[in-house]
Amino acid sequence: MPDDARKPADLLIAPRWLVPVEPAGQVLENHAVVVSAGRIVAVLPRAEAERQFAPAATLERPGHVLLPGLVNAHVHAAMTLLRGLADDLPLADWLGRHIWPAEHRWAGPEFVRDGTRLALLEMIRGGITCFNDMYYFPDVVADLAVEHQVRAVAGMIVIEQPTPWAATTAEYFSRGLAVHDQYRHHPLVSTAFAPHAPYSVSDPTLQHLRTLADELDVPVHMHVHETRREVEDSLRQHGERPLARLDRLGLLSAGFMAVHMTALEAADIDLVAERRVPVVHCPASNLKLASGLCPVAALAARGVSLALGTDGAASNNQLDLLGEARLAALLAKTVSGDASALPAAQALTMATLGGARALGLAEEIGSIVAGKWADLTCVDLSGPATEPVHDVVSQLVYTAPRDQVSDVWVAGRAVLADGEFTTIDAGEALERARAWPVRLGQA
Ligand SMILES: [Zn+2]
Numbered sequence: 106m107p108d109d110a111r112k113p114a115d116l117l118i119a120p121r122w123l124v125p126v127e128p129a130g131q132v133l134e135n136h137a138v139v140v141s142a143g144r145i146v147a148v149l150p151r152a153e154a155e156r157q158f159a160p161a162a163t164l165e166r167p168g169h170v171l172l173p174g175l176v177n178a179h180v181h182a183a184m185t186l187l188r189g190l191a192d193d194l195p196l197a198d199w200l201g202r203h204i205w206p207a208e209h210r211w212a213g214p215e216f217v218r219d220g221t222r223l224a225l226l227e228m229i230r231g232g233i234t235c236f237n238d239m240y241y242f243p244d245v246v247a248d249l250a251v252e253h254q255v256r257a258v259a260g261m262i263v264i265e266q267p268t269p270w271a272a273t274t275a276e277y278f279s280r281g282l283a284v285h286d287q288y289r290h291h292p293l294v295s296t297a298f299a300p301h302a303p304y305s306v307s308d309p310t311l312q313h314l315r316t317l318a319d320e321l322d323v324p325v326h327m328h329v330h331e332t333r334r335e336v337e338d339s340l341r342q343h344g345e346r347p348l349a350r351l352d353r354l355g356l357l358s359a360g361f362m363a364v365h366m367t368a369l370e371a372a373d374i375d376l377v378a379e380r381r382v383p384v385v386h387c388p389a390s391n392l393k394l395a396s397g398l399c400p401v402a403a404l405a406a407r408g409v410s411l412a413l414g415t416d417g418a419a420s421n422n423q424l425d426l427l428g429e430a431r432l433a434a435l436l437a438k439t440v441s442g443d444a445s446a447l448p449a450a451q452a453l454t455m456a457t458l459g460g461a462r463a464l465g466l467a468e469e470i471g472s473i474v475a476g477k478w479a480d481l482t483c484v485d486l487s488g489p490a491t492e493p494v495h496d497v498v499s500q501l502v503y504t505a506p507r508d509q510v511s512d513v514w515v516a517g518r519a520v521l522a523d524g525e526f527t528t529i530d531a532g533e534a535l536e537r538a539r540a541w542p543v544r545l546g547q548a
Pocket residue numbers: 179180181328416417
């Protein structure tokens with residue numbers, strides 16, 4: 106084919122290794138990804154890609170692996186400003202006596218703007234291209250995602266207590282739905298209902314929410330079975346386990362993301378498997394708050410779709426999804442008593458395609474497949490911590506620290522280029538974050 110017959114393209118990325126995640130288990134060498142108009146247009150052997158395409162730019166990454174952008178399926182981004190505020194406490198004390206009072210006093214638009222921007226810096230630096238957020242002022246979160254070119258699912262939060270975001274249940278719905286209307290059909294931002302937890306939202310409100318979610322065809326994202334105490338309280342108050350109650354209210358479906366899912370009995374696992382409920386595992390948060398353990402291997406054995414979340418930086422305290430994948434793989438082995446449980450490739454799938462599936466975005470992101478958005482992460486595997494490379498996927502999950510992420514693209518646009526932020530003024534964002542401990546009275 107003569108040169109002038111080559112198809113134009115924006116970018117050709119040539120990494121040493123390419124892990125597309127779909128098909129599962131595949132590792133490609135000397136392949137290239139061709140990007141145009143924000144989308145992946147081809148995944149080909151490099152020589153073939155160069156025969157077919159005339160890219161405006163070519164990026165060589167000779168010691169690197171290219172993977173789909175990481176999907177953080179559960180986070181409270183603005184809570185980065187509360188990182189380290191009240192550590193080493195049980196969940197009820199931590200939430201009721203420290204986090205909620207601080208939020209009720211401070212969690213206004215400025216707090217959410219400064220905290221979310223800090224979270225975006227941390228998430229981009231760690232290779233996260235999409236995050237599913239549950240917090241107040243989702244309008245601010247969505248605006249920032251667009252401004253800084255990060256894919257977001259803005260949570261229409263519902264919690265039955267007054268906060269700076271909404272005074273009444275009706276106001277939670279009306280303000281959330283305004284965000285949904287504003288971002289409907291947006292290429293970067295979508296929305297999900299985010300009822301906080303079974304213990305903080307009543308039956309009538311959950312029924313109303315389910316009806317709206319069905320009408321608007323948006324997913325629902327909720328903390329469920331975070332602790333054994335939550336299950337015991339529900340048995341006392343409602344005479345049923347939280348999952349059984351949510352099922353009675355018609356919420357459990359493939360469009361319902363159940364976050365945490367500890368203290369599960371066989372009947373709970375049957376229920377989520379039958380209803381095809383995706384489970385979002387947040388291992389570091391569960392460990393730090395002594396919440397309990399999610400039986401990931403048992404869920405996987407039943408065909409339950411699994412995703413990973415960091416949770417908020419007040420209960421983790423890092424927004425490091427590569428770290429969560431490692432922790433999930435290690436923890437699954439101990440919880441199941443089987444060292445072959447949750448192998449590296451499965452943990453990486455949870456961190457990418459699993460998250461995309463849970464969010465209803467698997468047609469658009471989550472794997473390196475022609476036609477999907479070019480949401481991509483490149484990790485440098487050269488250097489003392491990650492050499493030699495026997496198995497690329499093992500190296501990524503068990504070894505690679507997030508600071509070896511070199512480049513990140515969202516919809517084809519670089520947001521991290523050779524370690525440098527391109528869409529956020531990092532100096533200014535960090536300066537603003539540094540002012541908050543004084544305001545929160547914690548200096
Ligand atoms: Zn959470």
